[in-house]
Amino acid sequence: MxxxxxxxxxxxxxxxxxxxxxxxxxxxxxxxxxxxxxxxxxxxxxxxxxxxxxxxxxxxxxxxxxxxxxxxxxxxxxxxxxxxxxxxxxxxxxxxxxxxxxxxxxxxxxxxxxxTGEMIFAVAATGDKGLWTTEDIDLRAETVGDDWVVDGSASFVLHAKGAHQFLLLAQTTDGLRALVADAEQDGMALDPMQANDPALRLSRLQCSGVNARLLTGVDEADIDSALNLARIAQAAEHAGGVKRIFDITIEYLQTRHQFGRQIGSYQSLKHMAADMLVEVESAASAARHAARAWDAGADDTQTLVSLAAFAGADAYRDVTAQAIQLHGGIAYTWEHPAHLFWRRARTGLWLFGSSDQHRETYLASLENA
Known part of the structure; x- marks a missing residue:
């Protein structure tokens, strides 16, 4: 605490x-x-x-x-x-x-x-399908003498370029485990992958005889916990981003005039803005509730993390799309910031698990409660 x-x-x-x-x-x-x-x-x-x-x-x-x-x-x-x-x-x-x-x-x-910022980590936590589940992990680790050696591949590796260390989630004879590997060693091959968000650097990692250190005492439950914390963090990013693009859009509706009227005075646009506000507040509420549950060690933490994950991702997607529509043609230009938020929102629909996956997890946890 x-x-x-x-x-x-x-x-x-x-x-x-x-x-x-x-x-x-x-x-x-x-x-x-x-x-x-x-x-x-x-x-x-x-x-x-x-x-x-x-x-x-x-x-x-x-x-x-x-x-x-x-x-x-x-x-x-x-x-x-x-x-x-x-x-x-x-x-x-x-x-x-x-x-x-x-x-x-x-x-x-x-x-x-x-x-101190002296060590940056790349995280290899999923396979080619990008499911972010144990079953989707294709890296394998085994002991060779006193050392751990990792082989296989991982996709959607976060920030591999410039990383000092790799955090590798790999299958072992004892189940899924986490290992740390020095980025500057032979046996690692990186291929860049495209992402909707031009600021996100993703890579496909191929490991062949990579030496790594096992994080002893860390089991699959700890790994799930860390990924859930990442989902809370991403839900918070979504909540902040969706609030910002909403504010930008409202400012535009209040200052843009067409046919002698402020366009925000049109009832149809007011209704759209009201629906967007509901999404904005829902995303923030879900992310904050999940964070409080995490800190309190609440029994329904997993349920609330799943809710925050899909509520934030869906809200970001919907509000950024509506923001572009409300801005009209200017929002389709490279110079306008609307597309930057839209691209970030599109990436958030699948990073650390898809919105649909989180919704299914949420519904299943409600049924089992």
Whole structure:
């Protein structure tokens, strides 16, 4: 349980919002999209200086010991500004799984480096189908002497370019396990993959005799937990993004005039805006509720995470599409930001599991309750 006060959390979010307003505006996002890494390394360093990269890391390892509620609030700000970064792969998934290990030496080595921004993780957690389930993982790990060796392939690997370490989820004789592998070694081949979001760098990874270190003490339950935390983080990004594009659209409806009238005064457009607002509020409510349940260790956490995952993804998809329609022809131009939010929303429909998968999980959990 986080000991950070509500006032301290609010101050952190406000500071982060100011940082993003300064360094992750539309122009900077467009510049970052054109880079090889897909993000601004200087902004990543600034986030480390603020302690944000260690939001989930225990203070004993250089973090701030925050929980899901603080993570959710910070990621809403990130979503509003279309933050381009390997934050979820490094500071959420990798940090969570390394912290769950009983290898104190490994934790000492990695967690501090995550907090300072010196170690970036790529995450290989699904196969060619992109289902983000245990059955879809094609990497295999086995012991050769005293070492662990990984073979096979993974797709939709997050932020492999520029990563220092790979977090590999692999099948073993004891079930699904998590391993850490140095990015600078033979036996790893990367092929870039296309994504709707031009800021997201995805790769297909082929491993052949890759040496890796097992995260001892981490089992399939821990892996599921880390991926669910990533889903909360992404739902928060969706909530922030959908709120921002909604605000942009409302501002346009209030300032654009046609046939001598403010277009926002037309009743049909008011109805569309009202429906969009319901989606905006639903996405934020679901993400925040899931975060609170996570921190409280509630019995229905899985149910609420699934709800947040599909509610946020669907809301982002629908609101960005309606925003483009309400803006008219200008929203179809490269210069307008609407398509940037739409592209981010399209990616969110399948990253860490599809919206349909999460809906099915949610309904199944309700039936079994």
């Amino acid at each position: 986080s000991t950070i006060s509500t006032e301290e959390q609010t101050a952190m979010c406000e500071s982060f919002a100011r940082l993003l307003a300064e360094k992750s505006g539309e122009a900077q996002v467009r510049d970052a999209m054109e880079t090889e890494l897909g993000y601004d390394a200087a902004l990543w360093t600034s986030m480390a200086d603020m302690g944000l990269l260690g939001v989930l890391v225990d203070p004993a390892h250089g973090g701030i010991g925050g929980g899901a509620v603080l993570l959710e609030a910070l990621l809403e700000e990130a979503g509003k500004h279309l933050l381009c970064s390997p934050f979820i792969s490094t500071s959420v998934i990798a940090a969570n799984l390394v912290a769950a290990s009983d290898d104190d030496c490994l934790k000492e080595e990695i967690l501090g480096a995550i907090c």
